[in-house]
Amino acid sequence: MMDEVDDRDFMSASVVDGDRDLDAGLRPSSLGDFIGQPRVREQLELVLHAARARGRTPDHILLSGPPGLGKTSLAMIIASEMGAAIRITSGPALERAGDLAAMLSNLVEGDVLFIDEIHRIARPAEEMLYLAMEDFRVDVVVGKGPGATSIPLEVAPFTLVGATTRSGALTGPLRDRFGFTAHMEFYETDELVRVLQRSAGILGIPIDADAATEVAGRSRGTPRIANRLLRRVRDFAEVRGNGHVDLAAARAALKVYDVDDLGLDRLDRAVLGALVRGFGGGPVGVSTLAVAVGEEPATVEEVCEPFLVRAGMIARTPRGRVATAGAWHHLGLQPPAGAIDQVHGVRAREDDAGTLFN
Template sequence: MTQPTPNFDGANRPKSLSNYVGQHRLKAKLEVYISAAKGRAQALDHTLLFGPPGLGKTTLAHIIANELGVGIKVTSGPAIEKPGDLAAILTNSLEEGDVLFIDEIHRLGRVAEEHLYPAMEDFKLDIVIGQGPAARSIQLPIPRFTLIGATTRPGLITTPMRSRFGIIEHLEFYSPEEIALSLMREAILQGIEIEPDAALEIGARSRGTMRIAKNLLNRVRDYAQVAGENSIGIERAKDALDKMGLDTVGLNERDLKLLEVMILKFAGGPVGLDTLATAISEDSLTIEDVYEPYLIQLGFIKRTARGRMVTPLAYDHLGYAVPQDMLLD
């Protein structure tokens, strides 16, 4: 069994579930699953983590490995181009009980995915020896391991692949308070002085996403440093975030343009995704993966069978009068 890695990619990531901020329901379940697996001296069931980018899927994978006391091999779906790449990882990089983390697992090639099935189920790898009529297949035993897959697009995971995960969990957006708590810890690690209300202001404009929050903390620090300030206060945080083009809930110019186009050009909707993408000169996947998750979380837009629609909350936020017919719905 490989020893757990003491540091994760040099980042200031938490190393235990107890130090991981937020995702309380998910953490409670993982604590049970990990404790049970350790009690049986077995590998944890294969786990699929899904949710928008920046919510901590990679961090959780490292934490799970650390809590299990095992090593972790990190790769991504696009990096496994052919079955040979997968075979090299499974036979050379893993020891008994280790974690194999595949980010963007929805981008795993179909042939490589099919070779992963027997590895996940039976901990055996099908190897073809020879070519043509003389070719034969043998099964090579591999260490029992835990596959942790991460994806932002669970709908692209095939049914056969999904069915092989014993644990499937969704990561939620973080509250401003959870983000502020994490930022206070991050600031200590980086030697940044920040007032709690300033951290909360950054948290409120971080789209519920830890990765964005940490980037914003560094940018606000830049503004404070250039202004000759040793500590980040609430006024400096507000001023810096305003100058970065983020409104009070973290929407940027592209978010606001999307909402305004839906309101002014399409009367609030419904409008088809492709039509909306053309109207704002954006591709459909970017709207689905980047803009929509947070706008839906805020309750500013909703998806219907006829297309996307803006809600009264979005009208209020942008300062437009809510149509009477929308008030009657």
């Protein structure tokens, strides 16, 4: 028997500890090697080429989008393309202004400072960042009360690359200081197939084209999940097969790991089942739904719900979450009259006051 897999980690696009080293080995090293995001790549190429031609550091860059789409990889590529060193930190790690000041003072000219989840940076550090981004200096306050003194420190010209999964959570003053903002989109299946074929080549995994297409179609449009599934399919092929990943092996492996044809895992189906069978399709609040499946509300809202909404299985309404006709069909059930049909854009449900939810 295979060990039980934690579905939240397995199909979540967030980084899990066991994947860090493997993910690092699969990262592209240049814009030419980066697959997908053609618009972002073209825009970044222009920004970086112009900066190199002028002999200047590029403008500060903000990368936004869901987790697992390549924001960290692009930050590393930016540093590589500019021939610069990269310093990496995260918003939650910068709790005090002094933490940021220490990092900024150690930068050399041309360095790239990458702050992941920049929307979670503490307010004192954020306010210090304003001055550093605009004037390349920081004011360090020494002492307390009436005797406190402000000491200005020069900062070497650098490029800040910020990554966020919630661009709306950024404050206006911080967002406005970025010279270029790029939004990362979910990947198409053919793009994920190319990602998988590249990763399979690096890892030495023999995989058929139709097997790569099968894995790509269940990867939620996210390269990180695709690479994670590829490794699990490889494990299955090595343990229960001849090591070659063909279509049959891919399907059998994904069945073992409870990943269905649409990329839904056990927890996703539990949420849909509770919503449909337990609450008649809704509307129901996310906290109630979380209790019904034995999970934390944050897990349901941040891990399951975004994909279920994007897949057209759940609709958010002012009164709570509602199952669409697609959710009923996916569970093999007949949707009731008036169920929301997001595939055809048909309004379904009407509340007691007659408000329509689209």
